[in-house]
Every structure is written in structure tokens, then in C-alpha cells.
Amino acid sequence: MNTNEINLLVRFFLTAAKSEKLPPKSKDFDTILSNLSKLDTHKARVDYAERCLEHLSSGSSRVIYKMDDNVLKLAKNDRGIAQNKVEANPKMKSKYINPTIKADKNGVWKISPYLEKITEKEFEELTGINFKDFGEVASYEMNKGEDSDPKPKVKDYDKIAKSDIVKEFIRLGKEFDLLSGDMVRISSFGKNDGHPVLLDSGLNSKVFSEYYDTGEKKSSKSKS
Numbered sequence: 001m002n003t004n005e006i007n008l009l010v011r012f013f014l015t016a017a018k019s020e021k022l023p024p025k026s027k028d029f030d031t032i033l034s035n036l037s038k039l040d041t042h043k044a045r046v047d048y049a050e051r052c053l054e055h056l057s058s059g060s061s062r063v064i065y066k067m068d069d070n071v072l073k074l075a076k077n078d079r080g081i082a083q084n085k086v087e088a089n090p091k092m093k094s095k096y097i098n099p100t101i102k103a104d105k106n107g108v109w110k111i112s113p114y115l116e117k118i119t120e121k122e123f124e125e126l127t128g129i130n131f132k133d134f135g136e137v138a139s140y141e142m143n144k145g146e147d148s149d150p151k152p153k154v155k156d157y158d159k160i161a162k163s164d165i166v167k168e169f170i171r172l173g174k175e176f177d178l179l180s181g182d183m184v185r186i187s188s189f190g191k192n193d194g195h196p197v198l199l200d201s202g203l204n205s206k207v208f209s210e211y212y213d214t215g216e217k218k219s220s221k222s223k224s
Contacts, residue, residue: 020039020044022047023035025052033109036049036108037106042076042080058076061079062083062084067111070101070111073109073111073112074108075109079211081108082207082211084109086176086202086204087200088107088110095168095193095195096172096195096196096197096198097201098113098115115191115199127196129163133154133160138166139180139184140152142170172201178204181203
């Protein structure tokens, strides 16, 4: 395919994104979800969701909307679809990961419980662990054998490494190939039943290599 053909193809898809007819505005969540699954382009889906739902936040790959006591994560590009599929894996269960209640079969959207985000101080109150120390220990332990960085000089390192939350993230990393990028950002955590909960768990090695790999270390990468 030459340059002219590529440019024509790009213009075709841009035109299609702009001209796709949107369904009527609705307040019924089932209708909204059905319509989102039927729309063909990311732009049309986001435009439609903006008409119908309460916008909470937006990252590089997904837009978050409020749906009563839940949140809708809507993919705004192929990265978002890949991350939705990772998070919607029914086998990936943990009290430290926000569960998926319902998801589009193609990864267009997914629904999880709405949880209030926490601060570093709240994380420490819930776990007894300083958040920065947690991030350093969890990242190092999850990337042993891959990361060339020296073992972090953290007070009570062994105690933190043996804590339930760190051991659980190590298990999730091994079993589902999850990376630690989002786990070192306090903005990725909420709380439920007296413990921290990771709100974003869609970054695994495959997603990283396909959409984010620019030569930097996997462990340091995070996504939205």
C-alpha cells in the first residue's frame, strides 16, 4: 500500500467517524449499553455516552462514566479495548481488584462497582504500610529476574514483602502476567470492606508490548 492509498484510507475512516448517526438519547442503561455495542467507531461511542451518562474522568485509552452505583469504562481506542478485555477476564479474581460486573464481548465497555478513590494516608491507615514503600517493594518483587534495578532500600522490606496485599499482587502478576505500573500510583486505588482495591488492572505484558512499548522498562509503565 503506497502513501496515497494510506491517506485515502485515513480520510475514509475519519469521515465515517464524523458522519456515523447516533441513536436517540436515552436514560435506560440497558438501551445505552446495547447502542454502544452497536456503534462502529470509538468517536461515535464516546459522543453518544457523553449525551447519556455522567462523565467522571478520561484517560489516554478509556472514558469513565457513572451508572448509579457502578462505573462504565468505555474504550476510546484499541488500547482501551485491550485493557477492558484484560480486566474482564472472569478468572482474574481478588479482593484487591475491582471486579467486572458486566462487559461487552468485544471489549467496547465494561462495568465495575463505583469506589471512592483513596489518598496515600488512607492507604497506610488501611494496610499499615507506607504507600511509597509498598510501591517500591511490590514493583521489585513482581519483576524479579527482569528488572536490573537494585533491591530498594525500604525499612521493614521483608515484612512488607510478606504482607497479604503484596503477596496477592505477586500472585496476580505471575498468574495473569500483570505489570506493576498502575499499582504504584495512588490514583489507581479505591477502597472496599476495609482494604485497598486496585481500580485499573488492564496492563499486562501483551497490552504493554502491543500499545506502549517504547523501550522503557515494563515495570515503570502505567496506563489510564
